[in-house]
Amino acid sequence: MEKRVYILGGHQTDFAQNWARNNLDLFDAFSDTVHTGLVKTNLEPSDIDVAHVGNFTAELFCNQGHLGGFFASTDKHFFKGIPASRHEAACASGSIATLAASAELELGRYDLAAVIGIEQMKNVPAEEAANNIGGPAMWSGHECQGIQYPWPHMFSLLTDEYDKRYGINEDHLSRISEINLINAKKNPNSQTRGWSFESESFSRDDKFNPVIEGRTRKTDCGQITDGAAIIFLANESRAKKYAQDNNLRIEDIPYIKGWGHKTGPITLKDKIDYSQNSDYIFPHVKSAIDDAFNRASIPNHESLDAIETHDCFSSTEYMAIDHFGITKPGESWKAIESGDIEVGGKIPINASGGLIGLGHPVGATGVRMLLDSFKQCTNNAGDYQVENAKNVATLNIGGSATTVVSFVVGV
Numbered sequence: 001m002e003k004r005v006y007i008l009g010g011h012q013t014d015f016a017q018n019w020a021r022n023n024l025d026l027f028d029a030f031s032d033t034v035h036t037g038l039v040k041t042n043l044e045p046s047d048i049d050v051a052h053v054g055n056f057t058a059e060l061f062c063n064q065g066h067l068g069g070f071f072a073s074t075d076k077h078f079f080k081g082i083p084a085s086r087h088e089a090a091c092a093s094g095s096i097a098t099l100a101a102s103a104e105l106e107l108g109r110y111d112l113a114a115v116i117g118i119e120q121m122k123n124v125p126a127e128e129a130a131n132n133i134g135g136p137a138m139w140s141g142h143e144c145q146g147i148q149y150p151w152p153h154m155f156s157l158l159t160d161e162y163d164k165r166y167g168i169n170e171d172h173l174s175r176i177s178e179i180n181l182i183n184a185k186k187n188p189n190s191q192t193r194g195w196s197f198e199s200e201s202f203s204r205d206d207k208f209n210p211v212i213e214g215r216t217r218k219t220d221c222g223q224i225t226d227g228a229a230i231i232f233l234a235n236e237s238r239a240k241k242y243a244q245d246n247n248l249r250i251e252d253i254p255y256i257k258g259w260g261h262k263t264g265p266i267t268l269k270d271k272i273d274y275s276q277n278s279d280y281i282f283p284h285v286k287s288a289i290d291d292a293f294n295r296a297s298i299p300n301h302e303s304l305d306a307i308e309t310h311d312c313f314s315s316t317e318y319m320a321i322d323h324f325g326i327t328k329p330g331e332s333w334k335a336i337e338s339g340d341i342e343v344g345g346k347i348p349i350n351a352s353g354g355l356i357g358l359g360h361p362v363g364a365t366g367v368r369m370l371l372d373s374f375k376q377c378t379n380n381a382g383d384y385q386v387e388n389a390k391n392v393a394t395l396n397i398g399g400s401a402t403t404v405v406s407f408v409v410g411v
Contacts, residue, residue, distance in 0.1 A: 003106045006239035006255040007374045007409065009041035010231035010367075015191040015359035019226045020123040026062045029228050030118055031074040037114075037230035042246055045078035048232075049110035052101040053086040054094035054117035055363035060132040061120050071114070083110075090137035090398030091312060093117065094229070094366030095405035099261060101233055111238035117367035118228040129224060133362060137399040139266045149213045152221060154268055154400050155313035156214030161272055161281055162318065166330025170215065173314040174202040175336050177219040180311060180350050183343060184357025186383035191225045191359035220314040222354070227361030229368035251411065254377040257391070258296025258408040260288035268400040279329040286323045288404040289395065296408035298391070301325050301347055304408070305389040306376055308369040310397045311354040320395050321349070343386060351376070351384045366396040366405065373409035 011033060019029050038045060051071040058064045068084035087097040094117030101113040121129055127148070134150035135141065144150035162168045181197065184190035200208035201219055209217045233256075234242060243250045262284040264271045271282060280286045293300065301307075301324050309324075311317035321332035326340065326347055335341050341349040352358050352372045355365065373392035375381040381389075391410035397403065 004236045004239075004255045005102045005105050006234045006236065006253050007370060008043070008232040008234055008239065008242055008253065009037075009374065010229065010371045011037035011040050012189050012229040012368055012371055013227050014189050015225045015227045015361065016193065017226060018122045019120055026058060026064055026118070026120050027070055027073070029120065029226070030067075030070045030116065033116060033118065033228040033230050034071070034074045034114065037232065041232050043232060045075045047112055048079070048082065048114050049112050050101065050104060051082055051084040051114045051116070052097040053084065054097035054115070054367060055086055055119060056088055056090055056093050057132050057136060057362065058120070060136070061123060061129075067118075071116075089403040091310065091360070091362050092366055092396045092398030092403040092405050093363040094368070095394070095396040095407070096366070096403065098231070098233070098366060098370060098407075099259065099405065102256060102259070105233060105235040108235070111235055113233045114230060115233060115367055116228060116230040117364035119361035119363040120226050121224045121361060122226045133224070138268070143267055147213065152213035152216035152313065155315045156216040157268060158281070158319060159215045159315045162315070162330065165281070169333060170204050172333045172336045173220055173318060174204065174209070176311065176314040176317050177356050178202040179342055180354040180357040181219070183351055183384060184353025187353050187358055188382070190353045190357055191223050192353065192357050216313055216315070222312040222356050222360040225359035225361050227359055227364045227368070229364045229371050231367055231371050231374065252378070254374050254409050254411050256407055257410050258292040258294065258298070260291030260295070260404075260406040262288040262404045264402050264404070266399065266402050271401060280323055281319060282323065282401045285319070285395070285397070285401055285404050289324055289393070289406045292393065292406040292408050296410070298408065301393070304347060304391050304393050306351055306386040306392045307347060307349045307395070308352060308372050308392065309349055309354070309395040310365070311350060311356050312360060314356065316397070317349065317354070324393070324395070343384070348386050351381065351386050353384075366394070369394040369396055370407060370409060373407070377409060377411050
């Protein structure tokens, strides 16, 4: 990338918190996230030039849209009149908001941007939540008709496709879930850090790990939650001033080294059909990752120290492993069996716990991934720190891999 966009820091909420039970609404969480993020990053409200919000379904869960206006309301003095906008791309909403903010900084329109991703999802019953995030992110009225849990069904079909093309051992899917839930134990913000599991929970046993839909079982599923994350982005001149003001070296502040963004057809069937002559089930996902690598001037995954990837289901991470080039297509199981993706392995994936372990507040996930990348690159990830991490990649997908965004963050 010709012009650098730096990540100055940010804040993530506790994904184990249920906002409604704590008498908090969406705005309460939004405002607290903004102001706590400012304090943690040693910024003032007056430092922020522009704001971007990533959110998927506030209209359905909270009867609330127009979230750009929330930002101005968090500080009616300094944020009055601030340019702010809301971005929606299903589970990739936070990454799309980040791309928009980055573009404005690269163009020189503004010097410092706030990007917040937020979702409230625990304020309705589980079946209603499933409906709220089902149809809107796929072709509503055309896909998953009569399916109780649409997304577990869709990603069961991804497992079917791997099985058809390459063969798959579902025990490897269970191992992905187990690794991410183990990692989440070390993350003080993870939804599952206090959860307990029996060893049989990671079997394919109907009693201990029941089927949700098709080949997707309980521990294969990411955890929807209430949550928000914010990061502050700066262009190079503003980042240099921030470094000087905070006795930092600009060389130690992580920046977005590369990015990739692709969009496939909205239906899973069209995506699968289009890839029949490709080695990869989702060629556009591979292309987004390759674009991020090329813009970051790195040859492949071997230049990375860690990855934060989308594991809305274990099959999604299985897909990410070979699409990152860690293995040949269809051979993701090799990286699982070897321990390469575990913390301490060659390329740790989801040291944070990922969506399965940490939690998945849909609109916040892309921003949270970038915040965790920042933490890793600044040695501030605490008990889930990957030793000597300098370059971290993300992969954030919306829908059935319809919207795809990958970043490389490093120092």
